[in-house]
Amino acid sequence: MNAPSEKMALDVARIRKDFPILDLKVNGRPLVFLDNAASSQMPRQVMDRFVRYQSTQHANIHRAVHYLSETATAEYEIARRKLQAFINAKEEREVIFTSGTTDSINLVAHGWGRKFLSEGDEIILTTLEHHSNIVPWQMVAEEKGAKIRVVPIFDNGELDLDAYEKLFNPRTKIACFTHVSNALGTINPVREMLAIARKHGVVTLVDGAQAAPHLSVDVQALDCDFYAFSGHKLCGPTGIGILYGKAALLEAMQPFKGGGDMILSVTFDKTTYAPIPAKFEAGTPPIAAAITLGAAVDYLGAVGMDRIAAHETDLLDYATRKVTELPGVRIIGTAEKKAAVLSFVIQGVHPHDVGTFLNEDGVAIRTGHHCAQPVMQRFKVPATSRASFAFYNTMDEVDALVASIRHVQKVFG
Amino acid sequence: MADSRNLYQEVILDHNKKPRNWGALADATHKSEGLNPLCGDHLFVSLKVSGPTIEAVQFEGESCAICKASASMMTTVVKGKTRDDAEQLVNEFRDMATGKLDTAKSQHHLGRLTVFAGVRDLPTRVKCAILPWHTLHAALNAQNTISTEADADPMQAPVIGS
Numbered sequence: 198m199n200a201p202s203e204k205m206a207l208d209v210a211r212i213r214k215d216f217p218i219l220d221l222k223v224n225g226r227p228l229v230f231l232d233n234a235a236s237s238q239m240p241r242q243v244m245d246r247f248v249r250y251q252s253t254q255h256a257n258i259h260r261a262v263h264y265l266s267e268t269a270t271a272e273y274e275i276a277r278r279k280l281q282a283f284i285n286a287k288e289e290r291e292v293i294f295t296s297g298t299t300d301s302i303n304l305v306a307h308g309w310g311r312k313f314l315s316e317g318d319e320i321i322l323t324t325l326e327h328h329s330n331i332v333p334w335q336m337v338a339e340e341k342g343a344k345i346r347v348v349p350i351f352d353n354g355e356l357d358l359d360a361y362e363k364l365f366n367p368r369t370k371i372a373c374f375t376h377v378s379n380a381l382g383t384i385n386p387v388r389e390m391l392a393i394a395r396k397h398g399v400v401t402l403v404d405g406a407q408a409a410p411h412l413s414v415d416v417q418a419l420d421c422d423f424y425a426f427s428g429h430k431l432c433g434p435t436g437i438g439i440l441y442g443k444a445a446l447l448e449a450m451q452p453f454k455g456g457g458d459m460i461l462s463v464t465f466d467k468t469t470y471a472p473i474p475a476k477f478e479a480g481t482p483p484i485a486a487a488i489t490l491g492a493a494v495d496y497l498g499a500v501g502m503d504r505i506a507a508h509e510t511d512l513l514d515y516a517t518r519k520v521t522e523l524p525g526v527r528i529i530g531t532a533e534k535k536a537a538v539l540s541f542v543i544q545g546v547h548p549h550d551v552g553t554f555l556n557e558d559g560v561a562i563r564t565g566h567h568c569a570q571p572v573m574q575r576f577k578v579p580a581t582s583r584a585s586f587a588f589y590n591t592m593d594e595v596d597a598l599v600a601s602i603r604h605v606q607k608v609f610g
Numbered sequence: 611m612a613d614s615r616n617l618y619q620e621v622i623l624d625h626n627k628k629p630r631n632w633g634a635l636a637d638a639t640h641k642s643e644g645l646n647p648l649c650g651d652h653l654f655v656s657l658k659v660s661g662p663t664i665e666a667v668q669f670e671g672e673s674c675a676i677c678k679a680s681a682s683m684m685t686t687v688v689k690g691k692t693r694d695d696a697e698q699l700v701n702e703f704r705d706m707a708t709g710k711l712d713t714a715k716s717q718h719h720l721g722r723l724t725v726f727a728g729v730r731d732l733p734t735r736v737k738c739a740i741l742p743w744h745t746l747h748a749a750l751n752a753q754n755t756i757s758t759e760a761d762a763d764p765m766q767a768p769v770i771g772s
Contacts, residue, residue: 553732553735
């Protein structure tokens with residue numbers, strides 16, 4: 198693969214050449230793409246993998262005995278092993294291909310929650326959760342008569358760990374929390390939180406959608422029960438994601454979806470389910486997307502997750518300093534440990550007007566509630582503007598963001 | 611796409627900064643709440659209707675500049691109009707914002723409200739401009755709450771990408 202070498206320092210100019218979309222002009226201006234927390238862009242090497250698969254390797258998997266089916270099956274399982282290595286899972290069967298983080302969390306809510314939760318049981322969530330780590334639990338809680346308990350946050354966007362620990366009681370069955378907040382960028386102390394949950398014998402799920410693109414993830418070191426993340430935030434395609442689960446838990450769970458490929462035998466009297474991971478991969482899976490995601494984690498691995506994290510921290514520190522210097526701009530989320538997200542509000546200007554104006558300068562940011570309305574309610578804002586960084590962003594792009602914000606302030610001033 | 615900054619003309623920025631008829635009418639005969647759950651625009655329109663005439667109208671809420679200016683200008687225009695004339699403006703405004711009415715070519719009664727014609731080029735902002743007019747229509751028709759995303763959306767605004 199033609200990715201940057203491990204030995205070199207992060208050469209952003211060279212990396213940017215891998216991403217065709219970064220050459221785009223928007224409204225006559227060079228694209229400044231700062232909406233990476235919503236979805237990241239794809240390098241040519243990863244696109245090429247998709248083309249190679251479709252051109253020379255595609256057929257349905259796990260079925261026919263012909264050459265292409267065997268090749269596609271092998272490549273699909275190679276991709277699984279790449280994802281296993283990416284998060285350091287102990288066994289490859291602990292890595293389930295899903296359609297994305299939302300699908301992964303729903304799989305646990307239905308496959309685990311509907312089987313093991315009963316009336317009066319408690320589910321711990323936090324104020325920082327994305328709606329995708331709230332709504333599936335509300336649906337299951339309503340069905341089973343379980344209760345949701347919510348960890349509060351401080352004004353800087355950090356979780357109140359004492360309050361978290363106090364929520365545990367004999368009725369607590371599962372604790373689900375995000376590794377990195379999508380709306381604020383807060384990196385939660387997940388190791389500590391997981392240790393507390395383990396002490397109480399409580400099952401844990403970590404939403405890693407915003408963490409996997411920015412930090413090295415080691416699920417064995419974390420010792421979480423479930424870890425969920427998406428491919429399209431990792432320079433991969435949409436429609437693919439991962440649920441990591443400890444083998445014993447996955448084996449105990451009921452399937453979420455029934456269909457082909459997830460069975461050992463079917464009669465009208467009884468169906469025997471396939472072992473994991475097939476039990477949770479009913480129907481023809483997104484084979485091409487899985488294999489393409491395998492190439493994406495190869496690419497990230499070659500760039501180096503530690504170097505990615507270091508460069509993004511530099512970008513965030515620089516952007517935070519520059520935006521803090523702007524009078525009338527308030528940063529929402531000032532946790533000590535943050536990853537690649539700068540959420541802000543401009544006094545007297547609604548975020549949607551900010552977004553429309555920045556777009557005219559070619560600057561793409563996200564404006565709105567970021568599917569995290571409890572966070573917005575906590576900070577008493579209807580919405581924020583959010584710039585989110587990837588390893589291919591530059592300091593010049595941060596300057597373009599700041600110049601565009603100044604322009605908005607001038608017009609609305 | 612047209613430069614959306616053309617949309618943010620002086621008159622819109624001015625109404626955003628100093629919204630007219632801001633507040634809630636104490637003696638309202640009709641009122642309604644409008645919400646765009648996708649972007650968070652949220653406003654309340656109250657009316658005092660006597661016979662066929664809208665004698666007074668006020669609004670308040672939290673929204674972007676496009677929505678707030680649209681609401682502010684709406685209140686100045688419909689005050690003193692008959693319900694029928696106001697409903698006609700609701701229809702014409704919606705058609706202009708969604709690109710069905712070309713104000714340069716067809717007859718209309720929108721007057722200076724044509725400063726909002728540019729939203730037709732900004733699919734994600736169309737609903738910001740229309741929301742106050744939805745809410746006015748709902749108030750006149752005794753619907754207490756409307757949402758741009760509800761099945762019963764009385765104006766059937768297009769749901770595009772916001």
